[in-house]
Amino acid sequence: MxxxxxxxxxxxxxxxxxxxxxxxxxxxxxxxxxxxxxxxxxxxxxxxxxxxxxxxxxxxxxxxxxxxxxxxxxxxxxxxxxxxxxxxxxxxxxxxxxxxxxxxxxxxxxxxxxxxxxxxxxxxxxxxxxxxxxxxxxxxANISSGFGFLDRAAGFGINFSPFIQYSETSTYLTVYMVGLQNTLIVAVLGIILATLLGFIVGVARLSTNFVISQVAYAFVEVMRNIPLLLWIFIWYFSVLRLLPSKQDPLDLGPLGLLNVAGYYAPRPVFGDGAGWIGIAFIVGIIATIFVARWAKARQMATGEQFPVFWTALGLIIGLPILALLASGIPLTFEMPTASRFGPRGGARVIPEFLGLLVALVTYTAAYIAEIVRAGILAVNKGQTEAANALGLRSGPTLRLVVIPQAMRVIIPPMTNQYLNLTKNSSLAVAIAYPELVSVFAGTALNQTGQAVEILLMTMLTYLTISLLTAWFMNWFNARMALVER
Amino acid sequence: MKKLMKSVALSVTALGLAVAGAQAATLDDVKAKGFVQCGVSQGLPGFSNPDDKGNWTGLDVDLCRAIAAAVFGDAEKVKYTPLSAKERFTALQSGEVDVLSRNTTWTMSRDTSLGLNFAGVNYYDGQGFMVRSSLDVKSALELSGASICTNTGTTTELNVADYFRANNMEYEVVAFEKADEVVAAYDAGRCDVYTTDQSGLYAQRLKLTNPGEHIVLPEIISKEPLGPVVRQGDDQWFNLVKWTHFAMVNAEEFGVTSGNVDEMMKTENPGIKRLLGTEGTFGEMIGVGNDWAYNIIKQVGNYAETFDRNVGPETPLQISRGVNDLWSKGGLQYAPPVR
Structure with a gap:
């Protein structure tokens, strides 16, 4: 030895x-x-x-x-x-x-x-x-195993894949990518919209206007006290089913068509010279960053303020419009047209997506509203009074004094809500929205029979998404936290 | 320390036993628990559907009852597990059900890669399309651009993709997990077309708001041999399920029905005598009593009887025998002899 x-x-x-x-x-x-x-x-x-x-x-x-x-x-x-x-x-x-x-x-x-x-x-x-x-x-038990199936052609259709090219001849790996893409689309959009709606409702809940605060209160209580799956069914099977039939769509004029099979928006078609619009947009953003820096530096030095917001709006929206006009308007819109099987063409949003998104956003927004309300209430009243005493108006007081302090209370529980929303998107399996669980852990699993591999991949994917979200939120929280010396 | 080691060793041993226990013969398991656990659909009229009293009826259900009749001499000793298309194979693989009798299509990949065996074909079907008659569609080839509702995880979903691709037509597939959700979505107008096995179309049409406003298109786009499925590697149980179906087909061929089976016990026809167990020990060969086929025919009936009772022309489904007739009458139902 x-x-x-x-x-x-x-x-x-x-x-x-x-x-x-x-x-x-x-x-x-x-x-x-x-x-x-x-x-x-x-x-x-x-x-x-x-x-x-x-x-x-x-x-x-x-x-x-x-x-x-x-x-x-x-x-x-x-x-x-x-x-x-x-x-x-x-x-x-x-x-x-x-x-x-x-x-x-x-x-x-x-x-x-x-x-x-x-x-x-x-x-x-x-x-x-x-x-x-x-x-x-x-x-x-003679059940095949391994990941070789990922290279095989899937053979079934998927009706929603905005960014990834998918056809029946695509592989199961592409099916996975499409599922992941659709999960991320609904999760990212859901998080943004739920945050906006949640902030509005949360602030409205504290409004001194009795009607506004009571409406916000009713929204929160109704939304969060009914199970999410039921909300998805309500939005998809009850609300969206009330829309007119495919042959007789609701005409929204320049906004496109709406019917039981979805929303058909006009699709922008860019002609020659459309690249200038994109360039103008990017230039606008870069210019805004410089203006904002300069304005902040000047305010620090001299105390003079500069209307950064309006300048940014002008640069980011105005410049592309100028470029559009200058290049002779190379932009046309493809409107959906009627056919035997309902409208064709245009940019279509399927009702399964709408139903899921609305359900996820309203449900999660109710929780976020309560978090926001709690965060604002957690800021000592003396902070507002002190800011007022210094001569700040109520807008800047909220924006510069109350919200930054409230954020420290708001962000940690917000992370939970974002994670919940992402994970809850898997309930889409009930209404045929082709996200990861529905299309990969559902259809692909059933067609290949390889439950262990597919469920393992799906679990690891959700774990990765959740950990990345949590990591980002922790980083954001650390930035917003009170700097202690 | 000793105590810890002992408990570790014990728990590890228990784990090993639990794993080893799951691999006994199905027939012994079934006999020990006293009933057959049968995987059926979540409600498909004519094939497996609970009636208003909660009793399951249908062609697939009758096969489960026939298996129970063969094993126990009592067709009522069956318990049913309703399964979605997505759940069905996992339920069978994991041993949750003993036999899957749920209008399941026999395909090569399912037969070879899922660890399952198909024990015969109790209904020859093919995939069809149903549309609203108001659309004025006469042929499936006019369906380019249509939205199609179907079940996820079925051969149907693959066939429809093949068909539209082969004919160079556009389509949109909306795939739900539960058959009822597919029907609801089609009924609400979310889809122009509902596709499944043609027998299923006739069955599900009965659930629509106005069944008269929908037509089934003439095209049949696939072969769908539907039959019972068992786990691979248990030949005894596989044989029993296979021969239960064959007994019903043979009985029809010999003209033995639930009505005349008692008289037939006295017949001198050697083929019938072997089937009914008055000659030979054919029941023992598959691990059950020699009167197994007698019990099946007496309590469930021959193939013609179950067909006519569940899906035949006298039922709401009004399906004619067609390819499901006996081979001697121009159909495909053919059973090897009991010999």
């Missing part, structure tokens, strides 16, 4: 060290356990070496037999000498921690290390047991 090497080098005191005895005893016990498992395997007709059956534990087993238990015991026993070596590196020539007085059992650090290792070994064992078992059972 390698550990005996330093002893042979002449460390005589180690001969009488109780650690040496312990290491030897535990190593011997471990070897005995391996031996027993080997003997057992021999009689069971499995001639593999005992170390191969350690691999058996790692590779997963259908049933646990006595040999595997001996192996597990051996693994745990081996931890003890390893723990002692780690703890007292003196044997390797390092300066060890001599925190115990004579007896290793009195070394609390060593004890902790041993039990930590024990728990880790057990967790690892349980994990490998389940993974290995699943793989073996799938193989035993």
């Amino acid at each position: 390698a550990v005996q090497q330093p002893i042979a080098d002449g460390d005589v005191s180690a001969q009488s060290d109780p650690r040496f005895l312990l290491v030897t005893v535990f190593a011997a016990l471990a070897i005995l356990a391996f031996y027993l498992s080997a003997v057992y395997n021999y009689f069971e007709g499995d001639y593999g070496a005992p170390f191969a059956s350690i691999g058996g534990i790692a590779g997963g087993v259908v049933s646990i037999d006595i040999a595997k238990i001996f192996n597990f015991i051996a693994l745990v026993l081996l931890l003890f000498p390893i723990a002692i070596i780690f703890r007292t590196k003196a044997w390797f020539g390092f300066e060890g921690k001599q925190s115990y007085a004579g007896n290793v059992f009195n070394d609390s650090g060593l004890r902790n290390f041993f039990f930590e290792m024990l728990v880790m070994a057990f967790l690892g064992f349980v994990f490998w047991f389940f993974v290995g078992n699943t793989v073996r059972n799938l193989a035993a």
